[in-house]
Structure formats: C-alpha cells, structure tokens
Amino acid sequence: MEPMEGEEKEKQEKKHTKWVKSVMGLVALGEAAVIFIGLQFIPYGRGYNNPPVKAEPKWDSSTTRELFFRACGDCHSNEVVWPWYGYIAPISWFIQHDIDTGRAALNVSEWGREENEGSEAAETVNNGSMPPWAYTILRSSAKISASEKEAFVQGLVATFGSELKGEQKSKKKVDDSIRFFPARKDDREDK
Ligand code: HEC
Structure with missing residues (x-):
C-alpha cells in the first residue's frame, strides 16, 4: 500500500x-x-473645509448664479457640497486637491481677489472643459444641458467679462498629473 x-x-x-x-x-x-x-485619521480633505463666504461677484441674474453653483460651485466656491464618498480617504484627498486648485483659479465666494480668472469662465463652458467631465459622471446634476449652455455662457460673459470675443485663447498649460478629474484633451495645449 x-x-x-x-x-x-x-x-x-x-x-x-x-x-x-x-x-x-x-x-x-x-x-x-x-x-x-x-x-481616515489623517486630517486632510475631510469636508470640513468651507471657509466663510466673503464676497460674491455681481451676478447678472439669479439664473446664472444658480447654474454656476449647480455646475461649478463644488470646486469654485466656499459652499462646497461634499458627497458621502468625499469623507473617505484617499478619495477625499483627491477631491480636496481639486477644490484647492479650483478655488485658486476661481473662487466666487472670495470675489475681489486678484487671482480670480472669471474672464475665462465663459470660455471653459463654451469649449466644454468645465465642469470636468469625470465630475459630471459622479454628479450628473452638474451637467449643463445643451439648452442651458447658451444662456449660461452669456450670463458668465455678462457677469465676469470674457476673453471669448477676442481671439486670445488661454494658453495656460493644464497640469494633469495629479488631478482626480483630468482635463479634457481639447483643453490642453498639445492637442
Ligand atoms: C470638479 C471640480 C471642478 C468643477 C465642478 C469645475 N471646475 Fe473649473 N477648475 C477646476 C480645477 C481643478 C481648475 C484648475 C485647473 C488647472 O489649473 O489645472 C479649474 C480651473 C477653472 C478656470 C481657470 C481657467 C482654467 O481653465 O484653468 C475657470 C475659469 C474655471 N475652472 C471655470 C469653471 C466653471 C465656469 C465651472 C462650471 C461650469 C467649473 N469651472 C467647474 C475644477 C473644477
């Protein structure tokens, strides 16, 4: 055996x-x-990050403001609405980073700051680079519908002024390396 x-x-x-x-x-x-x-204990990006609202731009209409907060407010204001998954590290860190860089470029709750690139807002909506498409997958209510787009772009021009009319397009290079919501290809220089 x-x-x-x-x-x-x-x-x-x-x-x-x-x-x-x-x-x-x-x-x-x-x-x-x-x-x-x-x-989860690392004290960064936990959503407790809405500094006080200091000043807002002079909106041309309440509709423009509403659309802005719906589509852009989560990264360009101090009235960010955090999703539930935004409380979970490391997702929260990426979101925090996006909000930090978004606010640095444009923050409608701290109007009067020199760094605000309001005059580019209309262009970004017009060319579809804002809101970032990946973000609109997670938050579909942020999408600007085709029927809203025209009026919104005009509202942004009326509120912030615009470089749309001039031929000058933003030549700023978008740093895509550490972004949670990468910019669209057509928003980059190397298209
Ligand atoms: C999910 C976050 C997010 C949302 C929502 C969002 N943005 Fe941004 N936005 C950013 C980030 C991040 C930057 C910085 C881009 C960079 O410098 O690489 C930015 C930059 C900008 C800039 C500066 C110019 C540029 O292209 O870098 C403008 C103007 C702008 N956004 C307008 C808008 C408008 C208008 C909306 C709504 C229609 C919007 N954004 C929605 C994250 C967001």
Missing part, C-alpha cells in the same frame, strides 16, 4: 498549504483594513 500512503501524504500537504495560504490572505486583508482605517 506504498503508493496509497504517498498519495495520502500529498493530500495532507496540499491541505496544509491551502490553510497557510488562507491565513496569510486573512493577515494581508487585516493589514489592509488597518492601513485603510489609519488613513
């Missing part, structure tokens, strides 16, 4: 390997869970 014993042994060994593997798997899972939970 030699061969039978050999087979039995092999079976046992296989069973043991399987057991070791599943324990190791559990340990790895546990470690991942601990790291994940640990991440």
